[in-house]
Amino acid sequence: MKIAILGGTGDIGEGLALRLAQKHQIIIGSREAEKAQEAANNYNKLLKEKGMKDDIRGTTNLDATKSADLVILAVKYQFAIPTLQAVSDVLDGKIVVTPIVPMSKQKLCAYTPPEQGSAAKHICSVMPPEIRTVVAFQTLPAPRLADLGDPLGFDVIVCADDEDAKRVVMGLVSDLGDVRPLDGGGLEEAELVESLTPLLINLAIKNKTKPLSVKFV
Amino acid sequence: MKIAILGGTGDIGEGLALRLAQKHQIIIGSREAEKAQEAANNYNKLLKEKGMKDDIRGTTNLDATKSADLVILAVKYQFAIPTLQAVSDVLDGKIVVTPIVPMSKQKLCAYTPPEQGSAAKHICSVMPPEIRTVVAFQTLPAPRLADLGDPLGFDVIVCADDEDAKRVVMGLVSDLGDVRPLDGGGLEEAELVESLTPLLINLAIKNKTKPLSVKFV
Numbered sequence: 274m275k276i277a278i279l280g281g282t283g284d285i286g287e288g289l290a291l292r293l294a295q296k297h298q299i300i301i302g303s304r305e306a307e308k309a310q311e312a313a314n315n316y317n318k319l320l321k322e323k324g325m326k327d328d329i330r331g332t333t334n335l336d337a338t339k340s341a342d343l344v345i346l347a348v349k350y351q352f353a354i355p356t357l358q359a360v361s362d363v364l365d366g367k368i369v370v371t372p373i374v375p376m377s378k379q380k381l382c383a384y385t386p387p388e389q390g391s392a393a394k395h396i397c398s399v400m401p402p403e404i405r406t407v408v409a410f411q412t413l414p415a416p417r418l419a420d421l422g423d424p425l426g427f428d429v430i431v432c433a434d435d436e437d438a439k440r441v442v443m444g445l446v447s448d449l450g451d452v453r454p455l456d457g458g459g460l461e462e463a464e465l466v467e468s469l470t471p472l473l474i475n476l477a478i479k480n481k482t483k484p485l486s487v488k489f490v
Numbered sequence: 491m492k493i494a495i496l497g498g499t500g501d502i503g504e505g506l507a508l509r510l511a512q513k514h515q516i517i518i519g520s521r522e523a524e525k526a527q528e529a530a531n532n533y534n535k536l537l538k539e540k541g542m543k544d545d546i547r548g549t550t551n552l553d554a555t556k557s558a559d560l561v562i563l564a565v566k567y568q569f570a571i572p573t574l575q576a577v578s579d580v581l582d583g584k585i586v587v588t589p590i591v592p593m594s595k596q597k598l599c600a601y602t603p604p605e606q607g608s609a610a611k612h613i614c615s616v617m618p619p620e621i622r623t624v625v626a627f628q629t630l631p632a633p634r635l636a637d638l639g640d641p642l643g644f645d646v647i648v649c650a651d652d653e654d655a656k657r658v659v660m661g662l663v664s665d666l667g668d669v670r671p672l673d674g675g676g677l678e679e680a681e682l683v684e685s686l687t688p689l690l691i692n693l694a695i696k697n698k699t700k701p702l703s704v705k706f707v
Contacts, residue, residue, distance in 0.1 A: 384682060
């Protein structure tokens with residue numbers, strides 16, 4: 274599958290790109306093509322060193338979206354809507370995946386959803402109804418995902434109102450390696466999944482552990 | 491420690507009573523003493539059959555609270571405040587533990603916190619400031635906790651503003667068997683923990699599994 278990772282130059286984007294590139298064609302998107310190409314080059318270098326498939330490309334968010342079947346919105350919450358609006362003309366028929374979590378941080382993190390109830394519902398509310406929104410990847414700690422030596426062994430919860438789109442993204446989760454996709458319901462349930470991220474960050478801070486993920490047992 | 495489990499005649503109360511009775515003096519509370527005594531007798535019978543310590547007592551919520559050092563409020567959210575108010579005269583100096591989760595259920599469950607932000611903060615707001623409120627046990631599926639053959643192997647997150655009270659309850663969590671206590675922060679963080687319960691229920695429904703708990707890895 275052709276996957277555009279918008280904002281794929283950092284954080285969760287890096288690990289998703291490195292791992293999904295083994296089974297899919299990954300196009301990193303950024304506001305500036307140059308920045309995206311630089312990130313793609315760095316990722317390919319990392320992959321080449323490990324003898325892994327290294328054909329990640331980089332371009333603008335618009336061009337990345339144009340050539341993709343599925344778009345992962347790997348940006349901070351405050352950039353989600355402007356990023357989507359900038360590519361809205363070429364989104365038709367595509368799946369939009371949101372790993373986004375609206376949160377604030379003082380000493381610990383708090384979940385700060387918008388009035389729509391979750392980032393996913395906010396995103397969904399500004400897009401044409403034919404764009405299928407899928408919630409996923411909230412429980413993946415970025416540094417461990419980007420560390421190709423980390424065996425992971427996590428669960429990722431996927432929520433969507435469209436069952437076909439949900440199935441596609443659950444397949445992508447499995448393609449990350451030892452990561453189990455779980456069905457979390459529809460977009461109405463997105464807030465229960467988004468609020469896991471501040472919880473995971475707080476648990477790591479308070480219990481002085483490595484970045485944490487989750488396994489449902 | 492002397493532990494009163496208010497509303498200990500059912501649901502999460504049963505498993506907590508059976509397992510904590512091995513290391514603590516458990517007093518089941520109910521609105522009617524007879525109902526509490528009947529539950530205590532049933533629990534003791536179960537424990538005796540397994541050759542385990544079987545000295546659980548049952549009495550009214552008021553008497554149970556009076557003789558306890560720590561009170562577990564094992565009632566549904568809508569009964570939390572009236573139950574506490576009925577025992578408020580004898581609560582002085584005690585720790586109140588809340589496993590309570592405000593939720594609604596249609597096809598799936600939703601977290602429905604009150605305007606205070608969480609059940610824990612609501613409970614805390616109606617009690618004198620010297621009563622120490624501790625959040626715990628939200629991730630324990632009641633039927634598996636009550637099944638003494640279940641090896642558990644879960645994590646339980648404990649939140650409290652009072653560090654001493656938090657430590658006491660983290661100790662209790664360890665006393666359940668193979669259950670790891672994790673520090674989740676203060677009462678401000680309670681909503682992140684309470685909202686895990688509807689998530690766990692939904693995941694079991696949508697993925698057709700046994701009742702689920704959680705492990706942070």
